[in-house]
Amino acid sequence: MIVRAVKIRKIYGKKDPFEALKGVSLEVDEGEILAILGPSGCGKTTLLNCLSGLDTPTDGEIFVLGKNLNNMSEEEKTKFRAENMGFIFQFFNLIPVLTAVENVEIPLLISKKFPVNKIRKKAYEWLERLHIGHRAKAYPNEMSGGEQQRVAIARALINNPKIVWADEPTGALDTKNSEEIMNIILEMNRELGTTFVIVTHDPNVAQKAHRIIKMDSGLIISGQKSG
């Protein structure tokens, strides 16, 4: 088990509090592709952000790779994320002033695990692997949505993370590109064993996952492994 969340509650606001998560427990196995499906506003992004340590739940405990996020400082969480996690977003979140290959290099430059002279080569290899080597020198605004998302996936995976969090990764793409992005995620999962947790509105995307969790109004309503 790579992720375990126990009775997560998240309350936004003090004056006019809103309970976005009402006691959510879930487990994710290593190597699993888990889709989190549910209507707008049901708490999917809030849950994902809590699980990855980007946000802090009001109550409950989250263990990732056996580590309790509650026991980590913000600095420790940042380091833990950089070493173990990758992120994919709906609108790609590429840095507009950097080329494709420069965007892909970022996690390696931060982690300092690779000598600088090897980083460019590795970034090119990842772009080739995702069939966009020919776009290496393009800037984000010169690329299609599908191309930008491939760059973002290369960036998410280049550091060989144990787990990748994807928030509506196909939300800004047409059907054909959505299918291609999901196929890439499946392929990477098979080849590298990376765990993916994918928030989506799209039942076609969710269908390709190993397991689907359905949420409604701040609760998981189906798909939990145990009660």
Ligand SMILES: Nc1ncnc2c1ncn2[C@@H]1O[C@H](COP(=O)(O)OP(=O)(O)OP(=O)(O)O)[C@@H](O)[C@H]1O
């Ligand atoms: N920072 C915030 N302050 C107050 N309320 C918030 C905040 N962030 C989210 N919410 C509320 O919490 C609820 C859950 O939001 P969340 O973004 O997690 O839903 P979601 O299921 O991801 O929605 P969508 O599919 O539209 O992205 C929503 O009602 C939202 O309005």
